[in-house]
Amino acid sequence: MTISSIEAIALIDANNFYASCEQSINPHLRNKPVVILSNNDGCIIARSPEARALKIKMGCPYFKEKERLNKLDVAVLSSNYSLYADMSKRLMNLLKNHCEEMEIYSIDEAFVSISRPNDKNLYPWARKLRALIYQNLGITLTIGIGENKVRAKVANKLAKNIDYSAGIFDLARTKDENNYFKEISVDKIWGIGKQTSNWLKSKGIRNAQELRDMKENQILKKLGIVGRRMQLELKGYKCLPIEKSNKSKRQIQVSRSFGTPITKLEDLTQALAIYAIKASAKMRSQSLRTSFISVFARTSKYSSQNYQKSANKKLINATDNTNAILKIVVELSKEIYNPEYKLSKAGVLMQDLTTCKNLQQSIINYKSQEDMKKSENLMRTIDSLNKKYKNKAITWAITNKPKEWTINRNLLSRTSTTDIIKIPTIVI
Numbered sequence: 091m092t093i094s095s096i097e098a099i100a101l102i103d104a105n106n107f108y109a110s111c112e113q114s115i116n117p118h119l120r121n122k123p124v125v126i127l128s129n130n131d132g133c134i135i136a137r138s139p140e141a142r143a144l145k146i147k148m149g150c151p152y153f154k155e156k157e158r159l160n161k162l163d164v165a166v167l168s169s170n171y172s173l174y175a176d177m178s179k180r181l182m183n184l185l186k187n188h189c190e191e192m193e194i195y196s197i198d199e200a201f202v203s204i205s206r207p208n209d210k211n212l213y214p215w216a217r218k219l220r221a222l223i224y225q226n227l228g229i230t231l232t233i234g235i236g237e238n239k240v241r242a243k244v245a246n247k248l249a250k251n252i253d254y255s256a257g258i259f260d261l262a263r264t265k266d267e268n269n270y271f272k273e274i275s276v277d278k279i280w281g282i283g284k285q286t287s288n289w290l291k292s293k294g295i296r297n298a299q300e301l302r303d304m305k306e307n308q309i310l311k312k313l314g315i316v317g318r319r320m321q322l323e324l325k326g327y328k329c330l331p332i333e334k335s336n337k338s339k340r341q342i343q344v345s346r347s348f349g350t351p352i353t354k355l356e357d358l359t360q361a362l363a364i365y366a367i368k369a370s371a372k373m374r375s376q377s378l379r380t381s382f383i384s385v386f387a388r389t390s391k392y393s394s395q396n397y398q399k400s401a402n403k404k405l406i407n408a409t410d411n412t413n414a415i416l417k418i419v420v421e422l423s424k425e426i427y428n429p430e431y432k433l434s435k436a437g438v439l440m441q442d443l444t445t446c447k448n449l450q451q452s453i454i455n456y457k458s459q460e461d462m463k464k465s466e467n468l469m470r471t472i473d474s475l476n477k478k479y480k481n482k483a484i485t486w487a488i489t490n491k492p493k494e495w496t497i498n499r500n501l502l503s504r505t506s507t508t509d510i511i512k513i514p515t516i517v518i
């Protein structure tokens with residue numbers, strides 16, 4: 091725990107990320123109201139600032155708003171996750187080159203550390219970074235700077251709220267910190283959930299200033315060390331490190347909602363098989379193997395039926411072989427299927443992940459080196475062909491029959507940043 095004035099932490103966040111990505115690849119959408127819909131074109135999950143100005147609400151079911159959106163000439167799009175993931179990768183790659191350490195916090199947010207120059211002024215650095223990202227990706231950033239992660243988060247909030255900030259706010263350079271802290275309500279502070287904020291409010295603690303100055307014992311007793319650390323960070327101490335290591339994931343999940351509910355076992359099996367193929371490829375791309383496979387299915391939250399079931403299998407030898415995983419998933423799908431229910435979502439989870447380097451073999455079910463090499467070569471060949479000739483150049487027969495249950499994405503934008511065929515062409 092140190093107070094450091096030389097090293098600063100910045101929280102960099104892309105504004106209206108999904109809508110900005112869409113506006114970036116389609117110039118017609120710039121300066122126009124844009125909304126993005128959730129899977130199956132269900133609800134509104136993202137809005138451009140122009141759509142916000144029209145008072146279009148988050149979370150609204152699309153069918154209810156359809157007519158009004160039409161009247162207001164709002165561009166409505168299905169969510170295009172491959173576009174957002176690709177833009178996120180490009181964003182993080184650019185950010186990485188302009189900071190010392192970086193922790194990717196979400197698809198459009200990163201904590202970075204940066205040394206302060208002699209005059210301690212990081213505004214020129216932040217302005218340059220904003221301009222660079224806008225020039226390269228057409229996305230605007232908000233940059234909050236502080237002595238630590240919690241204060242960087244608070245600064246980011248202030249940068250968004252204060253009109254004249256131009257998207258940048260450095261908390262360490264303000265003289266009247268209390269005036270700003272008073273403006274931040276406790277429920278807006280990073281790490282404070284609804285329950286905690288209710289408790290704080292019941293104690294008369296309403297804003298960041300009151301939380302920072304609250305009695306230490308009181309906070310430690312109720313919120314433990316996590317709460318204490320947060321309070322110390324508000325005071326300017328550094329307790330939470332930048333987690334820069336690409337920590338391997340604890341689980342890999344692939345799940346989707348269906349466009350049309352599933353009632354037949356063969357459809358459920360097919361959906362789970364497709365998700366298992368995806369999850370296995372994802373695992374191999376990170377050199378991981380699973381020794382615990384789960385599948386689940388459930389009815390819609392909005393239907394009168396209420397059914398949810400999962401099944402799992404523990405493996406003796408960890409694997410990343412799609413053939414082996416598919417056999418298990420096909421068997422497990424029979425355990426969770428129930429003909430009486432209309433299933434609206436299902437998924438596959440790969441857990442107990444281990445890296446291929448420290449693979450432990452069971453002495454009971456020992457596989458020869460030759461068999462393992464064979465399996466490895468086969469998977470590597472499939473992955474490299476799919477990479478070269480786009481996904482699904484090689485896949486399993488189970489995925490090939492017609493699918494009536496796939497999600498609706500009727501309003502999908504182009505995938506011009508990830509798909510060479512969709513790249514815009516200029517005719518001279």
Ligand SMILES: [Mg+2]
Nearest residue numbers: 103104106198
């Ligand atoms: Mg954002």
